Amino acid sequence: MATETLAAPVPAARPKAQSQLMQQRLRAARWFLLPMMAALAVVAGWPLLRSIYFSFTDASLNDLYGAEWVGFSNYLQIRTLESGRTIYRGLLVDPAWWNAVWNTVRFAVISVSAEAVLGMLVALVLNAEFKGRGIVRAAILIPWAIPTIVSARMWGWMLNDQFGIINDLGMKLGLLSQKVAWTASPETAMTAVLIVDIWKTTPFMALLILAGLQMIPRDIYEAAEIDGVHPIKQFFRITLPLVRPALMVAIIFRVLDALRIFDLIYVLTPNSAATKTMSVLARENLFDFDNFAYGSAQSTFLFVLIVLFTILYIWLGRVNFDGGDR
């Protein structure tokens, strides 16, 4: 979606005089795009519009087609009680919802920052020439290749307070004074989720950054070395600016992913208010609580938030998906 909004203005800005071949190519390209657009409209566009529609109704899962239009009351209703007191109800004043928003944002910011830094370190190591580099590159992808549900379950057992290997190692090495109930206590629940997420997605980040690193021509470094530039300065003056476009794209992928985090938290700490994110809360309302319309309103809000964020990020970060700075 982001690609389209960005790509669209580019051809329009081109000079009008186009060769016949170019026009023919453009026409062909449109035809090739058509199946994908149709598929997207069916599997993404239609469900999205339905969710938005349901958020303005009183739909329940048992009776989806008998839903009636209720306007904005899922988002905000202002009611005046008989005593004259005015009360506000709805998503925009729901403390559970804002707690989930805060959890999600906190999760996204911390996890993506940590993953960017760690991913960069890993990518720099993998970019260096050493023996067995191919094997290390493949091995580092393993956490990313494991399905999230499986890794969440696996970590759930590793973090278990009685049988978990993390507590066992921590105690034996003297790092922990007593066994910690990682996923149970509200203070450590978010940390546990963050650890697992960072473990899982750092390889993805590293891979995207590595691709960017390999685009940097070697001769720039050679020139810098001849001029006697310190390696740390080389990193900040050469590597970072040149890898920035790839890094920005990697970060936006991860942020979009992190903002709708669901599976990991649903498996690891399903009902803890300390880690409940927007997606987890929306699912709970949609399916568990028979509040289909309210859950749809939450999903819609999440969608709007992600769209706003994406636009803001692209605008402020001047991300160019064609590669290179604009």
Added chain:
Amino acid sequence: MKINKLMAGLLASVTLVASAAQAAELSIVSGDTGTGLAFLQTQLDLFAEQTGHTVTIVPMPSSTSDQFGQYRLWLAAGNADIDVYTTDVIWAPQLADQFLDLSEAAADVIGAHFPSIIESQTVDGKLVAMPGYTDAPALYYRTDLLEKYGKEVPGTWAELKATAQEVMDGERAAGNPDMFGFVFQGNAYEGLTCNALEWVKSYGGGQVVEADGTISINNEQAVAALEEAASWIGTISPEGNLAYGEEESRGVWQLGNAVFMRNWPYAYALGNGSDSSIAGKFDVAPLPAGDGAEARSAATLGGWNYAVSKYSQDPDAAIELALFLSSPEVQKARAINQTQLPTIEALYDDAEIAEAAPIVPNWKEIFQNAVPRPSAPTKADYNQVSSLFWSAVHDTLSGNGSAAENLEVLELDLTDLKGSGW
């Protein structure tokens, strides 16, 4: 030409379906705890032998909250792939529209079951599900440890706490640093609602929402009950107990690392299994009572039932399966192999069961004192009521606000949810 071919194809498929009606292929979904699915499979093999219908098990996670979300989704989508659902005792009012009425098919056998259980599965005169087994938790205790320290089986929560503390300290000093006093289901899910309802009820603090729909949870006895429970965490119960479900607490217990455990009957047979380190070293008793004028021992009524989806393509065979799984033969095998309680009253006097699983007859008393969760009065809102309740309790247990504060907010939330009526 084309139409002819299409018609021929349609006819062929109709004949195929017709011949399949003789031997149907059914699917049943069921959650998995311990060896439950392996047992179910043996019974389904019997069913296949008797009727020729083959049944596939679709396994689900053991958490009932997880199962419910999935079932609701499947049923709302009119999923025809699942014929028989294994349903929790509390779901009948919420899913009644999606299941077939079994009252006619089961008219001959209904009378044999406990009336209260049949009633819990009847919504507006419609029998939503056939009872498979009933459940009422008990206090599991280590006979060897109580004997070693010369202690009685506790009758109140205060006694339980004192005994648990003493035995735990003694065992830790004797060289088992992983020993704990009491494990229960403390994760924020339906299981915590069951546990907390027992505490509150045992203190005479009501049932959260009473049968007539009044919200009763904000009272002194309920506060006292939750304060008592909160004092266990980090003392006699591990802090990780706040993340335990049934299987996690059974894990700690079955490794021999707990003096007491609150759990359902299924843990009895498993605890005496060959791979258990506590086989023959434990027994069960009614859960302790609280403190106060109306204090009593209370056990939350659980139990599982078999409901037939109205989207089933072979409803007759599916009803046959539901009836088979609730039949005396299957319930008897279940009682003997799984120590799961029959819903048929006569089976409590069965000599074979009494010999093979002596706890089953004893459990009749616990079961008869069982307290239902407020699923009947709160109807479609039950899941949300339960979620609000377990959240308030979980907050209290993890030290996030006092019992009085959390129950006050809970009362407000429940009143909002109730609106003008459940």
